[in-house]
Amino acid sequence: MTSTFRHIALIGKYHTPSAAAPSAESSASLQRIAAHVRSLGCEVILDTQSAIYAGMTDYPSMDVDGLGKHCDLGLVVGGDGTMLGVSRHLARYGTPLVGINQGRLGFVTDIALDDFESSISSILQGEYEEDERPLMHARVMRDDVCVFEAQAMNDVVVNRGSTSGMVELRIEVGGHFVSNQRADGLIVATPTGSTAYALSAGGPMLHPSIPAWVMVPIAPHNLSNRPIVLSDAQEITIEVVGGRGDVSANFDMQSLASLQHGDRILVKRADHSVHFLHPKGWNYFATLRKKLGWNEGGS
Template identity: 50%
Template sequence: MLSPSQNSIKKAFSRVALVGKYQADGMQERLKDLAGLLAEQGCEVFIEAFTASHLNLTAYPTRTVEEFAGAINLAVVLGGDGTMLGIGRQLAGSEVPLVGINMGRLGYMTDIPIQNVQAILPQIIAGEYEADARTLLDAVVLRNGKAINHALALNDVVVNRSGISGMVELAVRVNNSFMYNQRSDGLIVSTPTGSTAYALSAGGPILHPRVAGILLAPIAPHSLSNRPIVLPQDIVVSIEVVDGREVIVNFDMQSQTNLQSGDIIEVRQSEKTITLLHPRGHSDYKTLREKLHWNEYPSTF
């Protein structure tokens, strides 16, 4: 019996780009193996330009992330959730879906273990997957009424003090309606995706990815009555720095802006989204069980 040719293999994605956490040990060989696997599925394989240059990968053509839209059908990210956050922000609104492959600990977004990729990735290429749309936050930093920074965040926008300064005082408004003045170590504005990140450690609730909301979670507030709150997705949160030294605002903890008293950070849901692809049968609850050790006794972990 003749084997099917590469062109006859059913595939939902024909032009696939690989993105890797180039600092990780063994990344070059891992990406070569993935590229070979994709080529066997009949895909045209590209390596993200930054990844290729750092790992000296020359066997496949390269594309910058800015060139993905319209040229790439699927981005396969090999690394961890931090790698996925970075590439997700850059691809937001491009309609290029992402698949996350983790090399060690299970990730919330990079949920395909590297040891299972040989079986799972061909299924996704063939169209056997579950799509998961994620929202982002759009943040503008205003100083004297002028924008000094504009950034997206897939997880969260965090206004906080430095490690050696005292509390920061923030005035928070929602749709121009005063909510409260808060003295604390900071304030987290989170997407549902980010609710399992920093906001969770600050006592915030876990939001299912399909919940349409924005989470505010104070960091070590001076008043115990300052509690996390989930707001509608169509609001604008305005955070003014009233007082504090060495105050900063972080975007997904991967970029930041130094703040001054009087600066205002306006945060709203972005019009841009990203799409994550998961294997058939993917369960957010299973991921939470495995990450948070639900149904286990403390002595077992």
Template identity: 50%
Template sequence: MPASPEPQQTIALVVRHNTAGIDEPVRAIVDFLRGAGYRAVFEAETATHVGVDGVEAMSVEQIGEQAHTAIVIGGDGTMLGIARQLARYHTPLIGINQGRLGFMTDIPIDRMLPALGEILNGKATAEERSLLEARILREGKQIHCSVAVNDVVVARGTGAGMAELKVTVDGQFMYNQRSDGLIVSTPTGSTAYALSAGGPLLHPTLAGTVLVPIAPHALSNRPIVVPDTSEIVVEIMNGRDISVNFDMQTVASLQHGDQIVISRSPDTITFLHPEGWSYYHTLREKLHWNEYPSSDGKLK
């Protein structure tokens, strides 16, 4: 008997909202995928704002259960949003940059089709990234739980005074901190808010979690990297209008005594890059390490 044909692999497209001129490159990707024998589908919200007809829409859950890969077209914010939702399904992600920085959406849109061809033909570098899981406890009871690709940020409200936070790591007291807040970041998030607050860069494969104070009252409060096996507890001791953000998604109205319990998530996300991709090249390009001033003072 002849062998049964392999089922057609599904590839989902997730596209950033309100992006001028995006329909043409999206249509080009859909045509490319179909020409290569794949079934192209849109994430449900993408289907409502992209003007490309004849493409089936799927929920995030359906994508997680059925899709071989998800292609994300936008900036790092778009990637963060879908990566959090797909993490539990372990769906590999390909990022095409239609934003500004693009640490995670790293493929230039003018190279998207050759890069996609390479990756889908197996000439890819797979890179696994860790996530954080955070639970909010009030009087010992969990009131919220979420994951973060970049960071969990505890911060005071606009116009409010300093927040006072008690931090323990693996049950050991670390410090009471008066500051504008605290960033608890993955290695992926070390190039985001944590970097702007003076934190260190962590290579994505490093098994660490970085704690970065935001404008601490005591100048001796410095960033610290702890093992990513640690359980970090941040307790709200004092302050007004304190909130916690998961990749900038806010949970507000924290109360004195609330605890944010942060640990490494059991799930991970996988980014697929073209063969030969280098994290250091990304840093040079995005952080302009390769630039130096010319005689007229301009960067080149």
């Protein structure tokens, strides 16, 4: 078989060294995938932590940045959470990613683990659907000094602490004042993140091809504060202007535990996007039907 891709990164869902020992099932999955890809004539390189976790010493390994520089395709085994972390690191290298689902929902890890061989073989031969997803770049500014900086693939969330009352936020879009909102918090989500927390909070789903964010208040005091879809070409500024108790900010799984009054969160489109490859015939609406249980009992 002639492969379009030659150097394949394999990244699994692993725990920190202090966590419990890896399950035999997870290690066996990585072994099985690595052996299949190698049998197709490709070089398989594991990320360092996955190799340690799975006890796989018969394959070379690199850190994630090394994989981005050396490999021309990444296979990510796990759930959407695993993919979020990997994609933020590898986007800068333009490495396309393929998701093999070992989690629950799997909106972006869409290849079933039980039947990965045929899908991976076809993708390696150049038969696939491409899917580009934007990343957010967020900064937390305190007295004009950046105290935290992160990228996010799903969302940026500002919310109240577990015991405090509502938080008051001042919102600007593209330098224009929008509103002051009193709520439990605020979500700014990408099209990818529109099917995550933002959807649970009452926001709309955005097709991945739409260059937009969705901004969704969490339990707003004023019920006229509704979700709004915004162009991703403009920067969003969220300033903490009031509220009692702790206020926190979360960027996908990355957190800044405490914000202060006057802190501003600046959200804009990142310089890089994530490139996903899916099996031939994949489409976004089929994913929604499957993952959200649409048309259950119908044809």
